[in-house]
Amino acid sequence: MTCRPDQDPDTGHQAGVTDAAFISLLEDSVEELYEQAPCGYVSTLMDGTVAKINTTLLDWLGLSRPQVVGRMRFADFLTVGGRLYHETHFAPMLHMKGEVSGIALDIKAAAHQRMPVLVTSKVKTSDDGEPLLIRTTVFDARERRAYETELLRGRRAAEEAHRQAEADRRRLQEALAVLQQSLLPAALPEVPGLEAASHYHTASPDLLGGDFYDLFALGDGRWAFFLGDVCGKGPQAAAITSLARYTLRAAALHDPDPVAVLSTLNTVLHERYASGEPRYCTAIFGVLDPADETTGVHWASGGHPSALIQHADGTADYLPTPGGMLIGVLPQVPFVTASAQLLPGDTLLLYTDGLIEARTGPRREVYGEDALRDFMTDRPATGPRSLIRALTELLTDFGEGLDDDTALLALGVPAPQPPSGET
Numbered sequence: 001m002t003c004r005p006d007q008d009p010d011t012g013h014q015a016g017v018t019d020a021a022f023i024s025l026l027e028d029s030v031e032e033l034y035e036q037a038p039c040g041y042v043s044t045l046m047d048g049t050v051a052k053i054n055t056t057l058l059d060w061l062g063l064s065r066p067q068v069v070g071r072m073r074f075a076d077f078l079t080v081g082g083r084l085y086h087e088t089h090f091a092p093m094l095h096m097k098g099e100v101s102g103i104a105l106d107i108k109a110a111a112h113q114r115m116p117v118l119v120t121s122k123v124k125t126s127d128d129g130e131p132l133l134i135r136t137t138v139f140d141a142r143e144r145r146a147y148e149t150e151l152l153r154g155r156r157a158a159e160e161a162h163r164q165a166e167a168d169r170r171r172l173q174e175a176l177a178v179l180q181q182s183l184l185p186a187a188l189p190e191v192p193g194l195e196a197a198s199h200y201h202t203a204s205p206d207l208l209g210g211d212f213y214d215l216f217a218l219g220d221g222r223w224a225f226f227l228g229d230v231c232g233k234g235p236q237a238a239a240i241t242s243l244a245r246y247t248l249r250a251a252a253l254h255d256p257d258p259v260a261v262l263s264t265l266n267t268v269l270h271e272r273y274a275s276g277e278p279r280y281c282t283a284i285f286g287v288l289d290p291a292d293e294t295t296g297v298h299w300a301s302g303g304h305p306s307a308l309i310q311h312a313d314g315t316a317d318y319l320p321t322p323g324g325m326l327i328g329v330l331p332q333v334p335f336v337t338a339s340a341q342l343l344p345g346d347t348l349l350l351y352t353d354g355l356i357e358a359r360t361g362p363r364r365e366v367y368g369e370d371a372l373r374d375f376m377t378d379r380p381a382t383g384p385r386s387l388i389r390a391l392t393e394l395l396t397d398f399g400e401g402l403d404d405d406t407a408l409l410a411l412g413v414p415a416p417q418p419p420s421g422e423t
Contacts, residue, residue, distance in 0.1 A: 040117075040138030046131050048073035048091075057138055062110025074136060079106040079114060090121075094134065098123045104141065116145035183208075183241050188215050191223055193290040195414050197388040201395050201406040203354070209405035210237035210281070211352045212245050216252075218287070224252045226261075227350040227409045228283030228304065228327075240279050243268065244327075248285060258300030261285045262327060262335045266302070269328030280328035284321075284350055288411065295342040295413050300335045302327040305353055305369070307338070308376060310387065312345025312415060316376035318369065347384050347412035349376070354406030355391070358398045367398070384410035 034041060040057030044050050050068050058065060061077060075083045075091075082105040094100045099122045109115035121136040188196045202209055210230030218224050226248050230240045244265055251264035262285050273279040284307065286299025299307070301321035310316045319340055325333035342348060351372075358367045379390055387410050395402055 039140070042074060042136045042138065044074050044134045044136065046123075046134065048075055048134075050074065051133060060109050060115060060138075060140070061107065074134075077107045079108055082106050090119075094121050094123065095131075098125075098131075107138070116141040118144075183212055183238060183245060185214050189217065191215070191288070191290070193292075193413065194223075194288065194295060195384045195412050197384040197410045199388050199392050199395075199406075199408045201354070201392075201402065203403055203405050204233075208234055208238040208241075210241055211354070211405045211407035212241045213350070213407050213409045214245060214249065215409070215411075216249060218252065218256050221290070222256070223288040223290070224249075224256055224261075224285070225288065225350075225409065225411065226283055226285040227352065227407055228281050229352040229405075229407070230281040231279065233405075236279070240269070240281060243272065244281055244283065248283070252285070256287050258285045258287065258298060258337060259335045262300050262302050263333075266327045266333055267331070270331050273328065278329060280326045282353075283327055293344055293413070296339070297342060297348060297411075298337065298339045300324070300337045302333070302335050305351065305356060308349045308351075308373060309340060309342075310347045310349065310376045310381050310412075312343060312381050314377065314381055316373050318373065342411070342413045344413050345381050345383075345415035347381065347387055347410050349387065349391075350409040350411075351391075352405065352407045354402065354404035355395070355408070357404060358395075359401035359403075360398060364401065367401075381415070383414060384412045387412075 035055040037054060037056055040060060041052075041054040042050060042057055043052040049070065050072050051070070053065065053068055058068065061068070075086050078086055085105065090100060090103055090105075099120075101120045103119045105117055105119050106114045107117055118139040118141045119136060120139075121134050123134055124132050126132055184200055185198075188198055196215055198213060198215075200209075200211065200213075210233055211228070212230070213225070213227040215223060215225045228244060230237045230244065232240075247265050247268050248261055251261045254264075255261070262283065265283065269279060269281070282302055282304040284299055284301045284304045286297055289296040289298075299321075301307075301324040303324050303326040304321070306318045306320045308316060308318050319338050321336040321338050323334065324336040327333070340348065356367055356369050356372055359365065360367050360371075375390075375394065376387075379387075388408055391408055395406060
């Protein structure tokens with residue numbers, strides 16, 4: 001290897017760089033390294049009296065060596081809280097273990113300032129194990145404390161934002177619940193000779209649902225009912241739900257014919273939303289005509305799932321209304337009608353598609369109309385209230401498989417009660 005004149009013949013490094021580094025080491029004495037170290041050093045007797053202290057720590061304290069050595073104890077450097085911790089925890093641990101590392105304390109720095117530091121102490125012992133003195137290293141922790149303070153401030157701000165968001169979410173849920181309740185009857189009325197029951201399942205407490213139902217008197221001994229499902233969710237769906245509910249009630253009092261009532265709703269929805277994004281719904285509207293022991297039912301459907309009747313003998317059948325159009329899509333649409341006679345023990349069930357479109361089982365299969373009919377067939381015909389309770393439990397069993405709002409309305413003629421003493 002051929003070296004240039006300014007290179008070391010053994011290493012090839014530049015001689016000037018090596019000499020400068022070596023000379024800088026020679027200029028630092030042990031005493032200078034101690035006094036001018038980037039951290040504080042202090043040696044104390046076992047009672048804490050200062051025996052030796054470096055210039056770095058004296059500068060932090062704003063004290064002179066004669067003021068400190070032999071006159072002050074290490075605990076005198078600390079704030080009130082730090083001194084209390086030193087006496088109750090730090091010193092006892094040090095005497096017991098012989099070493100304590102990385103303890104965060106505050107010292108009384110120059111100009112009456114508090115200075116955060118990290119303290120490590122170790123007991124020096126004689127050859128026979130007797131404690132002689134305590135050596136302590138003090139590190140400047142001001143930047144670390146500022147960083148921790150900033151982190152704490154950020155954490156508190158995040159926690160406060162989270163609490164505020166939770167509070168806002170609870171208020172929103174309460175407001176939505178109140179608004180949702182305003183879109184449904186508070187309770188179904190008592191209908192002479194009939195039993196009625198309902199249930200509403202909200203898939204998400206954060207969204208307004210679009211399902212609706214009602215049961216009300218027409219004033220001539222007959223009763224009107226309806227159940228429907230608005231496309232979409234949220235405030236826009238709620239607006240359509242409110243409009244549909246009050247339109248159906250008003251139209252029924254004017255002309256209770258089911259086709260006429262649904263036609264009126266279709267006209268209102270189409271005219272209201274024809275110039276913008278189309279809004280529509282499905283619905284069943286019907287009229288109950290109670291007699292002595294039976295009740296005649298006549299209804300019309302606009303694109304809604306078929307009603308299901310559970311007979312007193314335990315059988316169950318759909319009452320199809322095929323071909324009915326969605327309400328609000330076109331200016332003129334056909335509506336399909338159906339009629340039935342409810343005998344004692346019979347129950348008519350109306351529902352929205354959330355029930356039959358729920359996902360079940362490990363393969364997430366659609367529940368479907370056949371399963372609903374089997375469910376009705378497999379349980380005794382004990383009236384609308386009992387049926388709604390059973391269906392409510394079914395909805396709960398669906399769990400996350402039920403991802404849509406579901407409304408249920410059951411209407412039936414009570415079965416005759418057996419004479420007293422008979423079972």
